Amino acid sequence: MPVDLKPPVAEDLHPIAGLRIGVTEAGVRKAQRKDLTVFLLEEGASVAGVFTQNRFCAAPVQVCREHLASGHPVRAMVVNTGNANAGTGADGLVRARATCIALARLLEVSPEQVLPFSTGVIMEPLPNDRIAAALPAALADAQPAHWARAAEGIMTTDTVPKASSVRTTIGGVPVHATGISKGAGMIRPNMATMLGFLATDACIAPELLQPLVRELADASFNRITIDGDTSTNDSFVLVATHKAGNASITSLDSPEGQALKAALMQVAQTLAQAIVRDGEGATKFITVRVEGGRTEAECRQVAYAIAHSPLVKTAFYASDPNLGRILAAVGYAGIDDLDQGTIDLFLDDVHVAVNGGRNPAYREEDGQRVMKQSEITVRVALGRGSAVQTVWTCDFSHDYVTINADYRS
Amino acid sequence: MPVDLKPPVAEDLHPIAGLRIGVTEAGVRKAQRKDLTVFLLEEGASVAGVFTQNRFCAAPVQVCREHLASGHPVRAMVVNTGNANAGTGADGLVRARATCIALARLLEVSPEQVLPFSTGVIMEPLPNDRIAAALPAALADAQPAHWARAAEGIMTTDTVPKASSVRTTIGGVPVHATGISKGAGMIRPNMATMLGFLATDACIAPELLQPLVRELADASFNRITIDGDTSTNDSFVLVATHKAGNASITSLDSPEGQALKAALMQVAQTLAQAIVRDGEGATKFITVRVEGGRTEAECRQVAYAIAHSPLVKTAFYASDPNLGRILAAVGYAGIDDLDQGTIDLFLDDVHVAVNGGRNPAYREEDGQRVMKQSEITVRVALGRGSAVQTVWTCDFSHDYVTINADYRS
Structure with missing residues (x-):
């Protein structure tokens, strides 16, 4: 699919x-x-x-x-x-x-x-x-x-x-x-x-x-x-x-x-x-853009942490705006001196998190609307520099497991 | 389960x-x-x-x-x-x-x-x-x-x-x-x-x-x-x-x-x-032991690369001895000067790969026998030192996707 x-x-x-x-x-x-x-x-x-x-x-x-x-x-x-x-x-x-x-x-x-x-x-x-x-x-x-x-x-x-x-x-x-x-x-x-x-x-x-x-x-x-x-x-x-x-x-x-x-x-x-x-089992095409980093390398680190997280990928599959999983991935990406207090998160045009916490104006139905799309952009603003990097990935579905469990049969 | x-x-x-x-x-x-x-x-x-x-x-x-x-x-x-x-x-x-x-x-x-x-x-x-x-x-x-x-x-x-x-x-x-x-x-x-x-x-x-x-x-x-x-x-x-x-x-x-x-x-x-x-959707308990590394840190790098690979984890779920996926994970673990020619792979007692290639004595049915067990030890011998590290993980099943796609509902 x-x-x-x-x-x-x-x-x-x-x-x-x-x-x-x-x-x-x-x-x-x-x-x-x-x-x-x-x-x-x-x-x-x-x-x-x-x-x-x-x-x-x-x-x-x-x-x-x-x-x-x-x-x-x-x-x-x-x-x-x-x-x-x-x-x-x-x-x-x-x-x-x-x-x-x-x-x-x-x-x-x-x-x-x-x-x-x-x-x-x-x-x-x-x-x-x-x-x-x-x-x-x-x-x-x-x-x-x-x-x-x-x-x-x-x-x-x-x-x-x-x-x-x-x-x-x-x-x-x-x-x-x-x-x-x-x-x-x-x-x-x-x-x-x-x-x-x-x-x-x-x-x-x-x-x-x-x-x-x-x-x-x-x-x-x-x-x-x-x-x-x-x-x-x-x-x-x-x-x-x-x-x-x-x-x-x-x-x-x-x-x-x-x-x-x-x-x-x-x-x-x-x-x-x-x-x-055409990723195995993919149902969504996801652009992960990380901006405001000190270096392109740290932007990539964060982008790949998000793009590889099985929890983030299954949430996309379910169209579930369980967006704290994205913050968790940002946090474990390996930037030692990252300050959660400067981080913003956007889902397409929806401003989900501000200064490391839930945006008071964020409404679950807005996140839900974007999550249902087949193409979604996750934007993380690190607030510590001017570097930008983009990574493309897909979600993680039942079919991924089926395809890879049966690959050689 | x-x-x-x-x-x-x-x-x-x-x-x-x-x-x-x-x-x-x-x-x-x-x-x-x-x-x-x-x-x-x-x-x-x-x-x-x-x-x-x-x-x-x-x-x-x-x-x-x-x-x-x-x-x-x-x-x-x-x-x-x-x-x-x-x-x-x-x-x-x-x-x-x-x-x-x-x-x-x-x-x-x-x-x-x-x-x-x-x-x-x-x-x-x-x-x-x-x-x-x-x-x-x-x-x-x-x-x-x-x-x-x-x-x-x-x-x-x-x-x-x-x-x-x-x-x-x-x-x-x-x-x-x-x-x-x-x-x-x-x-x-x-x-x-x-x-x-x-x-x-x-x-x-x-x-x-x-x-x-x-x-x-x-x-x-x-x-x-x-x-x-x-x-x-x-x-x-x-x-x-x-x-x-x-x-x-x-x-x-x-x-x-x-x-x-x-x-x-x-x-x-x-x-x-x-x-x-009790890992989400787990059907197998897998011990990954990496030995013969120069440092414990590099043994851990290799062990986690194997333990995190969705391809390795779905192969375990399927009881499919598609063991080349383990070699691939060893290869991308990030050891820059790794020589594939010194690497051996074992699945419990079965000697799967020798010097980076398939062991001529390896028979698919032996790998299959081990893969069907609920507890499996993967052992990778890097052949470049004496450090050893062990990591425990589980497989990746349909239920993992189901559990995480439905977590908040």
Whole structure:
């Protein structure tokens, strides 16, 4: 039951010149399921990525980092669902590399030019033979217009495929950005999410891609949480095919750089929020904005304490304005010198608490009205500085328990 | 559905000489419910306590700290359920103090000699008039043998009253310790829990009580978690009535000090574990033991990451050995230089993962067998030191969501 989220319409997703996508069924975990996706990049494309900070990072994440660091230009990315190839030790690395070797052979490139991505169950051996056997079918399927198909191909517990696309003009030239994402559980990305792919045809100096992908991740995928569980496989990749014909962007701070960043940010935030809207069992989309902090870090601490509290999340599920639970989470967020006497709490436009206590003008029915909405903004004013941070999350429902109790069955 | 937890038998709870307990119905939130408990201490008793580190600490917690710091000997403690008097600002302090004044007047002591405790809904005004009106009935009820009644009197979402009692011999003299606790949700005590009361008739130098209560809390209430939400009202209090007649203990490291500490620790750990066994919706009691860490702090970080993960907790609920989720939690616990290649995982006696990967000898049916038990030990060996820490928690079930979505209705 995704919150205000519709499947993408294939025609709304702009193809990115220089990039083709193929999807097929490899039978990784279940038969007759689109579970293998390849992205094929023409020569000249640039790729940058950010990956999970989980110390149990998956084998494909380790291989991605190695291959990006090798400096070989990336020519293909291969994504399987059904198996995360995480918690698989040295054998997992061998299997992730075998997938790259198989695809590299078909494309006549070197294995370092292939990036592997996996998502699914942890601590099971990757069936890389079945993946290798299905690669020719994926290549045969490859088309620039296959973004919607790819959004489906990378789904696991997602109920809706997630894609977003914008068209903008840079220096009078049309430039496009299209991206897809997946994920509905084990979502509290730390550097990136499991999984986001974003491509643009913009011409841009390749060395700008890495700072750009980090900045995009930090304001999108790194600001969402569903259950506070940081995945072993989080990956967010930005591809620039440089085919749009705009004068190449050489600074992110130039007007052209800003225009491109704004376009990409719009897609990245839409994709990140789509993950929350489709969070496991989600019935509400909740924006937590913490302002008046001394630092952005302490604003984030407070925002995540609220966003991770099972008590807060179940109250949202019940549409119950049991808002003291939010104050309790603010209080245990870990700011040692926090003074409760300066804290205000708002639910959308409703002023719930003032100076750490219940606002005398607050009426339960006003809180109730906002709690019944499917989209809610919690605003906490700490009253100790000017820093602001926003985090997006969802509620915690019976279906979350059902989905995660039954995940492997 | 508490896990292996039975209500206490009143006759098993040793009275503590010098301490009487009275319980009555004040109608704080609901009528016809035992919601008001008073502890009356004879002159000469010593009291020490530890309280929540939540910065939104409740008004009664603030008043307890003030009154204990004032140096006046404590003569009474008053506990109400139904209302936490937290997130209530300056008005909450006035109401907490009014309760102390009312009881002090009846007992002809000063208000600083009364400690107030509240538990229940946050951000609602405390109906201190109803509490004051019920105090005479509570006093009329006071008896040394009323520990089981008190365990009932302080319950909120608890399904079972929690009490524990031991009798030991110190220097040839019988000494007793009896305690009660409550709490089933908003449980991740940080310094103490919501609420624990422990009393002994042992003679002990009063200045030893504060270090003793801290040590007891750190190895009992501070090692449990249900939902990771640290309450605004956590309080754990140790009372010594000095009536047993043993030669007064002047050092916790003496044989007599050690004997008393062991007796009190047994009660404190039993009470703390009882809270987890009665955790909201709990169906499993889980011990998380992390060993081989460089420091105790990092062992705790890993243990809490596992114990708070909704994915791990729902897997336990489902008896599903989806144990990669435990590895993922270890990985995101925040140890920056953690090497996954040295980590082993055990489920009771079953060796699940070795050197960060699946143990080739591990069979799913062995994991399944352990997961079906109602009591399970997760053991993580980090392989980087000799520190060890243990945390107790429970699983995450449909009933947790039901209980917390309906709490105020």
